[in-house]
Amino acid sequence: MNAVPNALMPTATTLLTRRHSLTLAAAWLATRALMLWLLAHDATLPRLGEGRVAREVWHRYHHWYGVLTHGAFPADDPLWQYPPGAGPLLLSPALLPGLTYFQAFVALTLAADAVTALALARAGARPGRSLRGAALWVGGLPLLLHVPLARYDVQVTALAVLSLLALPRSTRACGALAALGALVKVWPVLVLLGIHRRQKGREGAKRRTDRRKEPGAWTGFKGPRTGAAAWASAAVTATVLLALVTALFDHPFAFLRHQGGRGVQIESLGGTVLLLATHAGWPGEVRYQYGAMEFTGPHVALVADASLALTAVAFGLLLLWRLRCRHWTPTTPHDAALSAVLLFTVTSRVISPQYMIWLLGLAAVCLTSRHTTQRPVAALVTAATAVSAAVYPALYHEVTTCTWTGVTLMLVRNGLLAAAAALSFARLWRSGTARTGRDTGSRPQVLRERPVPASL
Template sequence: MALAAVWVFTRLGMLVLLWRDSLGIGGVGREVYALYRHWYDLLAHGTFPPDDATWQYPPGAGLVIGAPAALPWLTYFQAFVALALLADAVVTLALAVADSDRVTHGAWLWVCGLPLLLHLPLARYDVQVTALAVLALLAVRSRPALGGALAGLGALVKVWPALTLIGTPRGRTTREAWLAAATTAAALLLTLAVMFTHSLDFLRQQGARGVQIESLGGTALALARAAGVWPGQVVYRYGAFEYVGPYASSVGWLALLLTVAACCWLLAWRLKARRWTAATPLDAAFAAVLLFTLTSRVISPQYMIWLLGLAAVCLTSRETVMRPAALLLLPAAALSGLAYPVLYEDVLAGTPVGLAVMTARNALLLAAGLLACRRLWTASVHEPRE
């Protein structure tokens, strides 16, 4: 009852913020009633956005963008927010049911952590994607095929849910989960390709992306610019604010190399891991998504929704080793909500306040990532002490 009361109270607060939408730079909801609605109109005519630099998502995202059609008595904006709240409620209920021995640490982390991002979660479709990933992780324990199918569906919506299967135990569980994920993704991709045109156009929009100002590389460039050793500037392109100037492309390539290195580390962990507990699949998924977030050229504020959801799943198990890393996400989420939308103009201008907020947020994420990797390796690769 306490959890439900806090959920209602905090979500009402988020709705009020979205209704007013006047914090800082404002316009958080514009993504839904302008951009998403534009995409929805195109999808209604049987095509994905053609030659649109802002459409950078797999075709499964069209299902979420088009879902408000299921509530025709509401406006598009109202229906989208209602479905985001529904997905949020589903995650909360699933975590509360999954928490062991009525100790609802995972559910509490999600319920209290999401409002730290203010009203942003209600105006992006990342809550819906996170719901698929959370349900996949919770299902894969006892029903690998169902968990794999949900992960495959999530992967075709926003790619990263595929990482939820990185820690499935070897043997039958892995075979069933991975086969179900591949089958679901392939079947849905084929269906969407038949029903819509330009279904794979998103692939052309990814390679040209640069270093977004919220990323680790962006923070490094911002600090260099503040110190007077880098003459770059901020420009708006591909639907985001990016740094351009000397060596900016090199920083982007370095991020890609670090992503490859993260992939190699995860593969090495998978091959060397010897001990699996009930929490290992959850911990591995959290560590993997955290690694790929850190090495991304784009760490938008809504990425914190993914991490909060996966951290909450980890805390449903008493055997998790991710508790310290998960708790670091709470101040990181609060700083993310402060950076956007409250102080976004300072972040764009690179003022001391904006630099301090972004540096602190990314330092917390980096610390959480290093801690998560170390604890995952120690818990599953190293032999236990006598």
């Protein structure tokens, strides 16, 4: 009597997963069409930035493209503040010769976006997993309006997301993808922070997993492929690619000189403090320099130094967590990556709108698992992303002129980010240092991701 329902269960599960996947695909097509429409009308609708958003690609990126095609990095341009890996990425529109540089760049950005959504959907469709991560990426990215299509942070985030999703199968692939991302914008190296020194790949797990156990069970760190392989792979990949770029281009490390000269951007946490200070009589001014609107005036250097000090404190906290962590789960690398990038973003001297793309991608990876500790953090990140669209481009003039509307927007956005960073690290710390069965001498508990239908 029970045989028929049991036989039908896989079919029902498959149909449910397909329906959710089709819904996500339709949502991706609809939202990306809207983002393209906004980008096409960037110069005609004042609230969309009056052309500033798209100008980043067709003016600045295209100019750098011309310099890079002659075999050199733009060493004399103070706006060039990116690692050597950004060069090949900015040259990538040449792969689509039938399009203009702007059209090819947007097309490749959409392709990276689609790959990210597909990877998250495939990860979430596995037994015991969740499609919430794919839903967050598909629905969260349009909250930034058309900005993601005119920045290359989508491509960088795609590398970080793929790196984390590759970890259960291949620690070496995880390390190589993280290194590729780090060579473009540095921060993807943080995705390796939460990999245990005994993190296993699929091969080791298969040899030691009892076939009678449920699929996806966490079986401990016994595989011969350790987390050290991820770091070694990242080091080898970075070394080889840096050597190749150095051989092909002149001045690959010119960005270090320009990056060090940056001040306090008005959208950073320190910038919010200075925004409030302007209403208390502080005589500072907002000026465009180093490719961003930054504060100039007395005590700005002190605020910049305080930001660097807070970054050092954040690094120390993460290092302390790493040393104290005793309870590792399959979601620990994901949760640690989001927590680390949040801490470094909040304490940075610069928090550009496109930084929210990084946080959305990492939060989406966390939500592919039902056992993540970062679910409320993902909600805060999503809320901060929505406010970021009001900050830039919609009401950016209010921020740059230090009006109370601009101050309020920055207090809300950065308050949400600060709360997300604090909550993220607190939950990461609690989950990693909590006493377990192994600590008390009893039988260690096994974390199982039960093979239930994937859902939103």
